Amino acid sequence: MEQRLDRYYGIHPGRVLERELKKHHLKKGPFAISIGEYPQVINEITKARRGVSPQLSLKIDHALGLEEGAFYLLQAHYEIDQVKKALKQSDAPSFRKALFWDTDMGKIDWQKQYKAVIQRIFERGTDEERQQVFDFYGRDKIMEVTGNDQIAGNTLPVMAHAKKR
Structure with a gap:
């Protein structure tokens, strides 16, 4: 996924997660339970209302067969993009x-x-x-x-x- 990640930089990781779940034909609720999370948490993330923590990133990455830290890296790039937008607004x-x-x-x-x-x-x-x-x-x-x-x-x-x- 490393080569695919760069095209998702700046996009909320929840949007990417939703796309990955659809691609793997997985529903949010059962996926959440399978990784030991509440379905509400995954739902909030896919709706871009909540961020991805390092712990949750590891669970998601492992469950989807991705490189460790992939979703946390997406979260970091998303937050950087938000700060850039805020700085641009302040200018x-x-x-x-x-x-x-x-x-x-x-x-x-x-x-x-x-x-x-x-x-x-x-x-x-x-x-x-x-x-x-x-x-x-x-x-x-x-x-x-x-x-x-x-x-x-x-x-x-x-x-x-x-x-x-």
Whole structure:
């Protein structure tokens, strides 16, 4: 499984466990009992509500014929990925929550969803927030979304390219 593991890095080990159980045609309850665990524990793990401990990893690895520590390694990579995401969120600009009333600010991927963020800020944000988004994303992304990259008098013509239609 060592060669297959790297493609699962960053995915909760419970998702991988569920896939492995299906692949081996095993049901969660009987599998849990066979390794000396409560079925609820395995169910919580496969639903990504609980992590895999080193002890449980050894039991699962042995039962599925995998290398020792495989599921614990997946757990470690998942946790590292979560920390990276949290750090990326902390680097993100801080805007008023009122601008993003319709979404959870903690779930916004500031890099992937830059078009929507830039558009929202330039439609509803203050001059300071416009400058902050300009500083965060840079000229190229602002130009791509708004059609203009010049801030004159701390304002930017909003969606100039969209109004030409």
